[in-house]
Amino acid sequence: MTLLAFSESRSTLLELLGAARELTLGNRAVTALTIGPDAAAAAEECRACGADKVLTVATDGPPGPEVIRAALGEAVRASGADLVLIGATRTGIDAAAALGQEVGAACISECTSIALEGAGILVERRVYGGRFVARQRLAGRPAILTVPPGRFGRPSPVDTPTGTLAALPVALPEPRVRLLGVSEKPRSDVDVGKAETIVAAGRGIRQREDLAILEQLAQALGGVLAGSRPLTGDVDWLPMDRRIGLSGKTVKPKLYVACGVSGQIEHVVGMKGARTVVAINSDAKAPIHEEADYSLVADLYEVVPELISRLGGR
Structure with a gap:
């Protein structure tokens, strides 16, 4: 089994690498995908945290939904991923649904726990507004799971990184939505x-x-x-x-x-x-x-x- 991890949030991507490491126990390849103007720097951080391979897609500015969808689809094909972990951010949830449609894969959102059982993948997720926990099993491949930020811890840096970095050749579509500006909500000074x-x-x-x-x-x-x-x-x-x-x-x-x-x-x-x-x-x-x-x-x-x-x- 090959795992592919992606999130536009670097901290969430590292958490997904931690989840991937827990699942694979070092016996399966873990690939990360980084997209954006800082894709190279993010890739080095993923490599330092134990990713076996990092695919990068450099863009001039923040990637839009069409760019992320195209890059994810190509990354799944290039890596041969059986399991795709995507951060359950607003961007990630939309990207996961679009990816599932493109590659014809099952997609389960907001997974709070993940376990491998033979050829199947067992997940738990909150349903009905969080009132109940559903336990579901996926048998098809590839499988796409979105994981809420903060659910898994970041992996410790490895002593000697051995992962490889590679630019992902992908024809990026012309974005239909253009970012004109960003206005952030007020934030506190504590995390x-x-x-x-x-x-x-x-x-x-x-x-x-x-x-x-x-x-x-x-x-x-x-x-x-x-x-x-x-x-x-x-x-x-x-x-x-x-x-x-x-x-x-x-x-x-x-x-x-x-x-x-x-x-x-x-x-x-x-x-x-x-x-x-x-x-x-x-x-x-x-x-x-x-x-x-x-x-x-x-x-x-x-x-x-x-x-x-x-x-x-x-």
């Missing part, structure tokens, strides 16, 4: 995906100003403040890049303190990997209590200030 301690705010917070006490708790614990979907989307009290959940970040901190978080599956999917979960919610029937290692059925406005005081935060 919640790398935090070892996270204090998460939910809809139990009454007003935006009250986030200050949770920020104090996060600082007292040496962590960062994040939020559930309502606070990072419905009311925009926190930046989008601090959202934890199915539509946000997947995190694996050592400590996760959920304050006023109800615990709907959309949020739980993102914090399931936390080592220790503490829930503070006045509703004894809130689903978050079922996910917690320690539960406090209490008003966060009474508990959090006391915690800060005992931690020496004021």
